[in-house]
Amino acid sequence: MTYEPVIGLEVHAQLATTTKIFCGCNAEFGGDPNTHVCPVCLGLPGALPVLNQNVIDLAMRIALAAGCTIQPRSRFLRKNYFYPDLPKGYQISQFQSHEEMPLATGGGIDISTDDSGTKTIPLTRIHMEEDAGKSIHALGESLVDVNRCGVPLIEIVSEPEIATPEEAFHYLTSLHQLLVYTGVSEGDMEKGHMRIDANVSIRPVGETELGTKVEIKNVNSFRNCQRAIASEIQRQIDLRETGGEIEQTTMLYDPDRNVLRAMRTKEESDDYRYFPDPDLVPVVVDRAWVERVQSQIPELPDAKRTRFAKFYGLSADQIEVLTADRDIADYFEATVAAGVQIRQATNWIQGDIMRALNDRKIAIGDLRVSPQHLAELIALIDKGDISTNIARTVFDDMVETGDSPSSIVEQKGLVQISDTGELDGVLDQIIADNPAEVARFKDGDKRLMGFFMGQLMKATRGQANPQKASQLLMKKLGS
Ligand code: ADP
Ligand code: MG
Ligand code: ZN
Secondary structure (H helix, E strand, O other): OOEEEEEEEEEEEEOOOOEOOOOOOEOOOOOOOOOOOOHHHHOOOOOOOOOOHHHHHHHHHHHHHOOOEEOOEEOOEEEEOOOOOOOOOEEEEOOOOOOOOOOEEOOEEEEEEOOOEEEEEEEEEEEEEEOOOEEEEEOOEEEEEOOOOOOEEEEEEEOOOEOOHHHHHHHHHHHHHHHHHOOOOOOOHHHOOEEEEEEEEEEEOOOOOOOOOEEEEEEOOHHHHHHHHHHHHHHHHHHHHOOOOOOOEEEEEEOOOOEEEEEEEOOOHHHHOOEEOOOOOOEEOOHHHHHHHHHOOOOOHHHHHHHHHHHHOOOHHHHHHHHOOHHHHHHHHHHHHOOOOHHHHHHHHHHHHHHHHHHHOOOHHHOOOOHHHHHHHHHHHHOOOOOHHHHHHHHHHHHHHOOOHHHHHHHHOOOOEOOHHHHHHHHHHHHHHOHHHHHHHHOOOOOHHHHHHHHHHHHOOOOEOHHHHHHHHHHHOOO
């Protein structure tokens, strides 16, 4: 029998607010343990939460960007459970049922994969909630850090319509890109800004009913998620093939060994005894508020890709690199606006600029080379003042110092030698020094051209104008 996988993802994303969701504590990652706390996020008796308006703004922004419906009225509920890193004994969250609506429902994330082409993965909802603290188990002790208690999260829940582990990977990268483009989340995976629960089931091809699902908890990278789903699918198929039953369980994935282990059998939502938090008023969003948030949404990745294809005539690969990050796209457009040809701007950004960013592990916002300086550098090459090779050295200097290319060229005396008289002298010397090679060249071994040019570049420290020099050399060698 052939089976098809069915996958639904629940993604927790940290919102880019400066303070927590229900108090004024610092929401920043890290800090000494238990220093970003107050009576509210510690859950001390009598402390009252006050909703951070920026949380609703950001949650609505991503919801609108994903085409969700904003619910005019939603509530915060208490999800009750005991955990050492949850001092209140409940998490403030939202819920979706006949009676309760979360902030946003519907919408979808567009993905495109090699196998399935383009497709929209529908969303069930986006809701707001608070994060819990962190338990650290080490050296036979268990420690609790509650700095993260009350850090604002949104949970983005997809419908079970992701068909392959590869689609899951692309869903996550598209969602990540959307979150970062809109400024809703910093999307820093190393700080746990996106954490994924993957729900996986299988069913015989042609079957419409969903199979029993297994939930893989808290995966922290997109590739690991893809791998975890793939190995869970295989485990379920093997189990079914050998007559076993799939149990509804929660699993943890160990990326180092690529194995899953059962964590607990699944609790039902009834177990949490959800009820409206009496300390918080309902969230009521009017039209004007929605419109204000809508107007803050920048050009989204899909629209940018379409515009880059039409306006600049770039290939799909080029567009992917140039629009992966909004700041890189802006950098490209500023370079072109500074007078650089599209082809050259693309090559430099895809090549040297990306390399500089990767080598230094910096974002383009921290690069000391401005688009104007890059344009100036390219103009120096075009005018024949410096060769492409020299330009590379100048560029490295620009990255280090932030100086303008012309001042670097001047300071270091890197101007290209295009003067015929000067090149003449050097070439005559090379010919005089290498009679054997000259003879072989004249006998027809044209590959020696490379040897002569190499000698020339060595003698001029790479500063000879290659076109001029090779023309002169040909003349001198009588070819
Ligand atoms: P729970 O109450 O267990 O969290 P939900 O119905 O809220 O379950 O769904 C949670 C996630 O699991 C959603 O992303 C949904 O798409 C996905 N999901 C639900 N049923 C299945 C299934 N049978 N197979 C795969 N994914 C599923
Ligand atoms: Mg769930
Ligand atoms: Zn606090």
